[in-house]
Amino acid sequence: MSTIPIDGAATVTFTVNGASVATEVETRRMLSDVIREDVGLTGTHLGCEHGVCGACTVLIDGQPARSCLMLAVQADGADITTIEGLADGDRLHAVQQAMHDSHSFQCAFCAPGFLMSTVALLAENPNPTRDQIRAELSGNLCRCTGYQSIIAGVETAVELLARSGGGERGGA
């Protein structure tokens, strides 16, 4: 790995929702800033910028990650999925559809993070228990709902995905 200057710039290359991005970034900039400002995808939200609230969660090579804690240069070569990458045109991803059906969110500022965490959870464990859902989503904060509707949304997603034969539109 080459040495990257602390206050300089570096070229990073990654894919976002399947599209290749090659851009020169200041090395101190976070991945979340580059996704929002340079790539122009503002669905990834910044709630705390210290890695607790989880609103900035994206998938890096399929794994959920806090884009506010990750330098953009660390994502060099990564395959990134953001909230904008879930729906297929007008057709919602099963997790989005389930959250809609379940009245999961209110202000929905936290929703992108919850949706990405849920996609990652169900890819790994398609049939989680309620306690597992609570534990897995405890890295995402919501201030509006009291979580019950979000957990119901995850359970609905499990049903939708099972009905559609597992994996279909379930992966990222």
Place this chain on the structure above:
Amino acid sequence: MSAENQTSGLGGLVGQSVARVEDQRLLTGNGSYVADIDPPGVLHAAFLRSPFAHARIEAIDIGAARRARGVVAVFTGADIERTTHPFPPFLMMPGLYTPLYHALSVDKVRMVGDPVALVIAESRHLAEDALELIEVDYEPLPPVATIAQALAHGSEPLWEKADGNLLYDHTDTFGDVDAVFASADRVITERLSCQRQSNQPMETRGSVIEVDPATGHLTIHNATQSTHMLRWITAALTGKQSAATSLKDFLTNKQRRGAFVSAAREFVSANAESLKKQDNAGPAAQLKKDRSFVGHANRIGLGLLGKDDYPTVMARDIGGGFGSKGSIAREDVALAAAAIELGRSVKWIEDRVENLTDGGQAREEMITVSIAVDNDGSMRAMRADLVVDQGAYPGFPVGAPLTTRIMMVMFPGSYRFEAFEIRSRVVATNKGKYIPYRGPWANETWARERMIDIVARQLGMSPAEVRLRNMIDEADMPTAMVTGPTIDETMSTKRTLERALELVDLDAFEEQRVEAAAVGHQLGIGIASYHEAAPGPPDYWDSVNPGTSMMTFEDARTTVEADGSVLIYTQQMPHGQSHETTYAQVAADELGVRLEDVELVYGNTDRTPFGIAGTGGSRGGPLGGGAVKYSAREVRRKVVEKAAKLLEAAADDIEIVDGNIHVAGVPSRGLSYAEVASAAAAESGDPSSAPFDETTTYRGHGDGGWSTATHVCFVDIDLETGLVKIPRYLVVEDCGPVINPAIVDGQVRGGVAQGIGAVLYENSAYDDAGNVQATTYMDYLIPTAMEIPDIEVHHIETLSAGENDFRGVGEGGMIGAPAAITNAVEDALAPLGARVTEQYLPPTRILELAGVIDPD
């Protein structure tokens, strides 16, 4: 329910859990929050904030910052003092002094995080780099960190013109308190205290001031709960035109003069009764302390009158507020001043550290309550002594003083009291600004409901029994609270309590209690009941503060466009409450159209009706929803009238089903909204205006009333760890007819979750020197999905005599929860001798109360 049913347009949408209209954009990452707005060439702002709780600013050197890479400008308090007016007192009340303050601190800082300078640069990174180059010479002053210090004689005053740090001191007495106290069997007294908390929406505050380079017009994109309030206060505080020029402009512009005179006449005639009740003692008290407001008020007033162009305020999606975004941020005014000065667009998105420090805090109150009670459990009179810690700056528009007035009125709750007296005080301390937080007066419910359990324990009665014995019920109605407001049939608290008691099996619980104790767990159950003014009876606001009943108005405008589409315009500013869905349900039912035929217009002061309240105070359902209902109903009447002519039928015979307007029984010969609207448009000959257009002002008079609820909380306390688990939590609520049950349940559960946070996790702590301790989410603990249990919500739907029966529900969850939880904790620990007098009960405090660890 299926999608087909949701949009049937056969009426009956109200009452259904219709899926949210907002979701399509919000679940796909296509929302538009303020941080997503980037006008061309926008500059970025960062604030330099005080590291001291209390200090004089001796000097500021901005030279190096100004020369730093990418920096366009640096503004200090002195610049802001020159270009803006200070925040004025919003409400002048007897016994109150409201200090005036500028958007940036001028010669003194009063809290850690106090903004002292503003850097505008090419990027946020560069702006923050430059902050480090600003040299401020502070002369520290003794900090005032607690209520006790603020009340102590000789504490360093935050405000020179105040009497020490006591800013408000007022006593209200109802009935012969002394006589009832003397005649009661006993008096039970306790001092209760609540820690400082913070609203903490997941989206911080933020503002993007867009400047039109050609005209200088400002468009302010802001995460605000009240667009019109922000518009007017920005216009008022940044108006630099001299009084003489403004007066000349006003007098020479006939159109503007005419508009002002007619608006003033309309306001006075609409609010004549309310205006008559205004008490001059309030302004007199303010002016006695500080006459400078007169000069500012004159310049602000004339500046507004003489202004040709007011800012446009816009907002689309807002990531929660819980009251915090209803306050005007000092930062908002500083940013607008900077953008005007530079003629450039400016953007600022608050970070979380700033939000936890200066984004608003709440609830820190000390309340001593005495209840005069007879041995049969009759509560006869109550005395309360309330002190609110306002922190460093008065909230604007709603701050601690108005909150104490609401606490005063609501303190007796749903119970019969012969007499009541309350002394309310507000003190200044070197801490974050006290602002409204979801049910801002909620600690009256916490204190009263906590006290009732204390009374019950001392009398050897059950808490439910004491409540039932004293609660106002239908046999008493109509009656009034001892503090004034009328009690009508909507005050159904007793029914919610009775229903809640049916839903719990107390015998089974007592068995579980014994079993748990055997394995080191203490179980407890807590009840809390309350009613809230949502919107309250017509005499409610005048009971809070004479002359404020004029606040109970709300406009909605309904139009049918030439293509038949329906637009609803509201001053409400949704930030999670799902207005786009619920207002469409209400309007679609009135108009007989499908949900998707209705679109809500909000968040744009150029298009929406005026109203300074925005969204807050649980007004969205009753007032906003009521106004929508009545304006849509009026449009329907006109549409039917027009259709009747076209169909050559009597208006009474016309019905509308699924957008088909026809003579009853003859749907095949019906007209669509588009056909009726285009006929009306052709007749009017004005293609630019909607053929049907009605604005209705809804005042809530005669309708509305109270929302009520009873909460029951079960706790399971582990005596080894001090952890409090909530195995069951239930709410029985009554907000009248429910527009959308899923949305109402969500409001209730979210409120309860914040109440759980308030009691078990959240503390905006300060040390003795006034240093803020909780500046990240590692210190300020927002409960997660692991901590919040499932919450059962049960509905009672009491109808009132009025035509509009929607009542508010946004705040209730948070009002009831702290009392139910702390009552449950005391019930669990009472066998160990515990008495709960604080709201904040983290594990260490639980273990202290249980006698497991030593308090010291």
